Amino acid sequence: MTENGPLSRKLFAAAKEVIPGGVNSPVRAFRNVGGEPFFVRKAKGSRIEDVDGKTYIDYIGSWGPNILGHAPTVVTNTIHEVAKSGVSFGIPNPFEVEMARKVTDWVPSVQKVRMCNSGTEATMSAIRLARGFTKRDLIVKFDGCYHGHSDSLLVAAGSGALTHGEPDSAGVPSDFARNTIVLPYNDPEALEAVFKEKGELIAAIIVESYPANAGFVLPKPGYLDLLKSTCEAHGSLLIFDEVMTGFRLGKAGVQGLENLTPDLSCFGKVIGGGLPVGAFGGRADVMDMLAPDGPVYQAGTLSGNPLAMAAGLAQLKQLGGTDGLPNGYDRLDVLGAHFEKGLRGVMEARGIPHRINRVGSMFCLFFTDREIVNVDDVMKQDLELFKKLFWGCLDKGIYLAPSPYETGFLSLAHTEADLDDTVQVIDEVLKDI
The missing domain is CATH 3.90.1150.10 (Aspartate Aminotransferase, domain 1)
Structure with missing residues (x-):
């Protein structure tokens, strides 16, 4: 050592x-x-x-x-120039509109997107939105997939494939964990069994499409398609957590590589150019449930702040193969x-x-x-x-x-x-x- x-x-x-x-x-x-x-x-x-x-x-x-x-000079110069005009307004700014357009252009499944400040905020908000849209409480996640430290998602596997989760941290009430079912990743039989028993109660599946918080684990052929078809069959939503993979593995992340269309997606990391950032988006009918248009509340003082949006845009433009790059x-x-x-x-x-x-x-x-x-x-x-x-x-x-x-x-x-x-x-x- x-x-x-x-x-x-x-x-x-x-x-x-x-x-x-x-x-x-x-x-x-x-x-x-x-x-x-x-x-x-x-x-x-x-x-x-x-x-x-x-x-x-x-x-x-x-x-x-x-x-x-x-x-990178393109990002640091952008931050320097934008900061001269202010680092946060708490009022809409043009960069957040341009970033939203970039996300919806690059990720076909995303028709509308809401900015936030971290991956944890993005996944937490997507879960709340899925529950509000479906009017169901249960969430399915997978052992080894990390979706931030919100109470509903900081849950470990229970004693068997069909048990509800158990708190993975002190301070997380057991009642919260009971609404989260934890399954082994890449196990079609466990997925089929839990939906057969509780499918009409499940609001959504949330998954790191390529799990990257327990090493880097790849799905078996057809497994992500199975998640999609299972959700469609039971009226549940499929949420792809692409906080790590989004805009890193390609313009449309894993869903682009796998040619899949989740109902909601969560992003972060690359779209902030190194500054704190998060985003979640998806089907317009689902996203329109968010306040102020709908009854699902979500907010953030620094969401869409000009520094993070401008830095992220500068970075994405260097990656995308446009403007002669x-x-x-x-x-x-x-x-x-x-x-x-x-x-x-x-x-x-x-x-x-x-x-x-x-x-x-x-x-x-x-x-x-x-x-x-x-x-x-x-x-x-x-x-x-x-x-x-x-x-x-x-x-x-x-x-x-x-x-x-x-x-x-x-x-x-x-x-x-x-x-x-x-x-x-x-x-x-x-x-x-």
């Missing part, structure tokens, strides 16, 4: 005195790998620099939003394939059991020879080997996610040379383990 520099250690000690656990988001505490986090002073392109002056190639990118890399998603897929090939080569040469799940610029390396279809498979990998790899790479200037249950992200700022250097470091670390 590497030791952080003196200033990072000093800052973490000070943080623990005034911030619970010393962090403002739990994964930053490095509890899944042991040790203490380092503190970042600045970042540019594919690299971050800590407060002690050490530089790392970064494969987190602020957990997904920084698809152009850190501090290249299609950024094509380049990201080239980089992802290059990195995957290098990783596979190292693992195979060293005879290490592994699985690599990758789509475009999102990836995850699992130390197991099991097929990865749900969170149970993810948890049965060699977690100790992952910890050793993490610290060995960090010591050599490579920053991977500090948890075996997180997804890695590439950006347009990464180069083939960055990826080759990273593969070489991973090879060197594994050789010494």
